Amino acid sequence: MRQGVIEENAGGMWLWLLQRLTAVVLIVGLAVHIVATHVLNLGELSYDNVAGRLAMPLFVVVDFALLGAGIFHALNGLRMVLLDYGFSGRSKTMLSWGLFVFGVAAFGYGAWALWPWLTA
Amino acid sequence: MSQKDRETANVGAGLWKGAGMWAWLFHRVSGVALALYLFAHIWVISRGAATGAEGFNTMFETLESPLFIVLDLFLLAAVVYHALNGIRVLLFDLGVAIRQQKTLFWAVIAISVVVMAVFAYISLSFIASHGA
Numbered sequence: 700m701r702q703g704v705i706e707e708n709a710g711g712m713w714l715w716l717l718q719r720l721t722a723v724v725l726i727v728g729l730a731v732h733i734v735a736t737h738v739l740n741l742g743e744l745s746y747d748n749v750a751g752r753l754a755m756p757l758f759v760v761v762d763f764a765l766l767g768a769g770i771f772h773a774l775n776g777l778r779m780v781l782l783d784y785g786f787s788g789r790s791k792t793m794l795s796w797g798l799f800v801f802g803v804a805a806f807g808y809g810a811w812a813l814w815p816w817l818t819a
Numbered sequence: 820m821s822q823k824d825r826e827t828a829n830v831g832a833g834l835w836k837g838a839g840m841w842a843w844l845f846h847r848v849s850g851v852a853l854a855l856y857l858f859a860h861i862w863v864i865s866r867g868a869a870t871g872a873e874g875f876n877t878m879f880e881t882l883e884s885p886l887f888i889v890l891d892l893f894l895l896a897a898v899v900y901h902a903l904n905g906i907r908v909l910l911f912d913l914g915v916a917i918r919q920q921k922t923l924f925w926a927v928i929a930i931s932v933v934v935m936a937v938f939a940y941i942s943l944s945f946i947a948s949h950g951a
Contacts, residue, residue, distance in 0.1 A: 719909060719912065722909065725902070726905070729902070733898070738938075738941060741941070741942075742945060744882070745872075746867055746871075746875045747872070749867070766861075769857050770857070773854035773858075776854055777851065805861060808861065809864075809865070812861060812865035812868045813864070814868060816867070
């Protein structure tokens with residue numbers, strides 16, 4: 700193994716663990732989300748229909764859990780794919796920070812998108 | 820086949836003969852598709868905050884048209900496969916059933932087909948009863 704490979708990848712274990720934990724959150728959360736939204740309310744989706752669900756604390760928790768876990772799992776997954784195509788050293792650090800900043804921004808944007816229903 | 824032939828047969832191409840390689844490839848392709856979809860989905864939902872109730876409702880008339888409901892089935896197929904194969908990978912990480920990986924891949928495919936049949940039935944009967 701090339702010298703320094705272990706040190707260079709320190710911290711990867713936590714990302715690996717978080718990818719598994721968010722996977723579990725997504726499996727449970729998406730089951731609730733898909734059945735509640737796209738089966739039980741099929742054909743009924745509208746602004747007021749969403750408002751009705753988000754009046755229930757359960758769906759506020761599910762939606763924010765899906766937003767956070769989904770963004771992390773998606774971006775960390777894309778990072779794993781991209782790392783197979785020659786990112787190392789400085790370009791790898793920039794990729795990781797770029798995805799981190801994008802993820803935080805996407806979470807903020809998603810929270811802003813839900814805000815009108817939460818404050819209605 | 821001699822021991823030597825067995826070792827060198829299908830080098831390279833041989834990788835693509837294994838169920839595990841297909842499981843990995845489908846997981847990756849569905850994962851990239853779902854990652855891109857997630858950000859499109861966040862943008863679509865943000866139209867409520869950006870344009871208000873009326874614009875949101877007009878958009879959802881399109882999103883619940885027969886075409887988009889059928890497209891949703893392809894999206895759901897990616898979700899179901901990625902979730903089930905994800906459970907398969909989680910089991911391997913826990914050291915469970917690694918030697919049964921091929922059987923588990925076919926179990927993932929079989930359960931995906933059953934789940935998709937149920938959702939296809941729900942979706943197509945909705946389209947049939949509400950008209951195009």
